[in-house]
Amino acid sequence: MTQPRGDLHARVATIVGETLDRHPSGMHADSSLIDDLGAESIDFLDLVFRIESAFGIKVPEQDIWRGSIRTEPGGGLEEDVAALRTRTPGFRWDRFPGPIAKQDLPRLITIRTIVEYLAARGLPAEGPS
Amino acid sequence: MNREVVVTGAGALTPLGATLAETRAAFLAGRRGIGPCRAFDASPFASADAGEVPGFDPRDHFRATKALKVADRRSRLAVAAASMALASAGWHAETGDRLGVLVGTSTFDLQMAKLAAAVFPDAARATQEIPFFAERALSGVTPLWLLTVLPNMASSHVGMQLSASGPNSTIMSDAAAGLQAIGEAADWIRRGECDAALAGGADTIVTPAAFAAAAQDGRGVPPAEGAAMLMLEDAESAGRRGAPVAGRVRGYATATGACAESRAIGAALRESGWTARDIDGVCGPDVDRIDGFDPGARRLSIVAAMGDTVAAASPAALAIALGGGFGTRVLCVAPAGIGPAAALAIEMVTQLP
Numbered sequence: 451m452t453q454p455r456g457d458l459h460a461r462v463a464t465i466v467g468e469t470l471d472r473h474p475s476g477m478h479a480d481s482s483l484i485d486d487l488g489a490e491s492i493d494f495l496d497l498v499f500r501i502e503s504a505f506g507i508k509v510p511e512q513d514i515w516r517g518s519i520r521t522e523p524g525g526g527l528e529e530d531v532a533a534l535r536t537r538t539p540g541f542r543w544d545r546f547p548g549p550i551a552k553q554d555l556p557r558l559i560t561i562r563t564i565v566e567y568l569a570a571r572g573l574p575a576e577g578p579s
Numbered sequence: 580m581n582r583e584v585v586v587t588g589a590g591a592l593t594p595l596g597a598t599l600a601e602t603r604a605a606f607l608a609g610r611r612g613i614g615p616c617r618a619f620d621a622s623p624f625a626s627a628d629a630g631e632v633p634g635f636d637p638r639d640h641f642r643a644t645k646a647l648k649v650a651d652r653r654s655r656l657a658v659a660a661a662s663m664a665l666a667s668a669g670w671h672a673e674t675g676d677r678l679g680v681l682v683g684t685s686t687f688d689l690q691m692a693k694l695a696a697a698v699f700p701d702a703a704r705a706t707q708e709i710p711f712f713a714e715r716a717l718s719g720v721t722p723l724w725l726l727t728v729l730p731n732m733a734s735s736h737v738g739m740q741l742s743a744s745g746p747n748s749t750i751m752s753d754a755a756a757g758l759q760a761i762g763e764a765a766d767w768i769r770r771g772e773c774d775a776a777l778a779g780g781a782d783t784i785v786t787p788a789a790f791a792a793a794a795q796d797g798r799g800v801p802p803a804e805g806a807a808m809l810m811l812e813d814a815e816s817a818g819r820r821g822a823p824v825a826g827r828v829r830g831y832a833t834a835t836g837a838c839a840e841s842r843a844i845g846a847a848l849r850e851s852g853w854t855a856r857d858i859d860g861v862c863g864p865d866v867d868r869i870d871g872f873d874p875g876a877r878r879l880s881i882v883a884a885m886g887d888t889v890a891a892a893s894p895a896a897l898a899i900a901l902g903g904g905f906g907t908r909v910l911c912v913a914p915a916g917i918g919p920a921a922a923l924a925i926e927m928v929t930q931l932p
Contacts, residue, residue, distance in 0.1 A: 471645040488645060495722040496648070 480540030517563040588810035589898040590663025594630030625794040630803025630886030656806035657733035657781035668810035679745035679776035681764040682734040683756030685889040745773035753918030758893035762831030779808035780890035803886030807894035830924035839920040851924035860906020864892035903930030
């Protein structure tokens with residue numbers, strides 16, 4: 451399957467792989483960093499640092515946790531999760547039989563959501579590659 | 580509670596070999612593990628020689644390899660030595676709630692190269708303006724830097740990677756720290772805080788700073804690295820699981836100040852119920868110069884073959900002695916350097932393979 455924003459995807463996948471000591475063959479765009487790739491809280495510190503260094507940007511901590519999703523129930527959370535669901539065919543949505551709550555959002559972080567976040571920030575811009 | 584403590588396993592990585600068996604064979608063959616430093620170009624120093632552990636793969640010993648990014652060389656050596664000690668003791672328990680970890684270490688590597696790279700273009704300014712230094716260091720150094728260099732990380736990684744979730748601690752007291760770790764962990768078991776413990780030393784001083792210090796102190800001992808960990812167990816628990824008993828811990832003491840070494844030896848002997856004349860083996864980094872023992876007592880000194888492995892030295896000497904041939908009533912002695920001295924009396928039972 452071809453990846454939209456292929457170059458950005460490849461760079462993010464490389465960074466995620468290095469952060470979590472995963473081989474690219476063991477990851478795909480919709481792997482949950484937490485549930486599938488074993489990320490813990492300190493890994494997100496590391497990940498944000500690596501992304502900031504690689505792309506020459508600052509990433510506010512709350513941004514990496516919520517991606518493109520509005521975080522308030524009744525304030526856009528449900529609509530944004532529903533939209534995400536249609537974009538992420540490979541995500542294990544069966545892990546969430548009930549409604550997604552605010553505290554579930556970190557488990558929704560995937561390579562794809564990070565790529566989408568960076569694209570929304572206007573990347574790929576020129577920066578150290 | 581005052582339980583008997585036995586040694587049921589050991590693991591070591593030293594400049595003589597990446598396992599205890601290799602180390603022991605090389606030591607008995609009279610080989611030296613010293614050569615030109617491979618970690619970096621040490622040729623500008625008075626001597627470029629170092630004692631480095633030959634190739635080993637920490638991935639063989641880390642359950643979660645992701646942790647390697649926050650595991651410095653010292654932590655990797657500690658986990659590998661502890662992992663081999665568990666295997667040597669035939670320990671297969673799923674849970675390690677009653678398994679403690681105590682690592683002695685002398686120093687920690689701030690990884691100055693990473694800090695320097697972050698502030699380098701303006702190094703002169705960074706040394707004079709703290710806010711400038713902080714801004715550069717914080718924005719240029721991975722936030723995991725501190726987690727990598729904290730001195731207690733070796734014992735933490737051993738606990739996490741080997742599921743040893745009993746008491747966990749670190750002793751930092753220069754060269755005696757590794758032997759102190761063994762003595763203190765034996766006390767944990769004696770007091771009933773845990774039933775088993777991985778205890779020993781891990782260090783690496785193969786760093787530019789240590790080469791500079793070695794050039795200045797004039798002793799001519801190459802900076803080196805290594806780790807040696809023993810598996811200590813409550814004798815009854817070990818017996819229940821049919822573990823091999825390599826030795827019995829009979830006495831331990833540590834001392835500082837004037838005549839620290841002889842006072843530590845005296846106190847360890849008193850606890851063991853032995854006199855100096857009963858000792859038929861003396862081991863440690865450099866024990867040839869210690870007198871007062873029977874002239875026939877075997878001596879096992881490792882510093883000439885390995886260089887300065889600091890806190891790993893005494894446990895490594897003890898681990899070699901546990902392989903047999905160096906006496907049955909053995910005293911391991913860590914001499915006082917800038918820190919305390921320590922002595923541990925051990926009765927050898929069955930040779931470790």
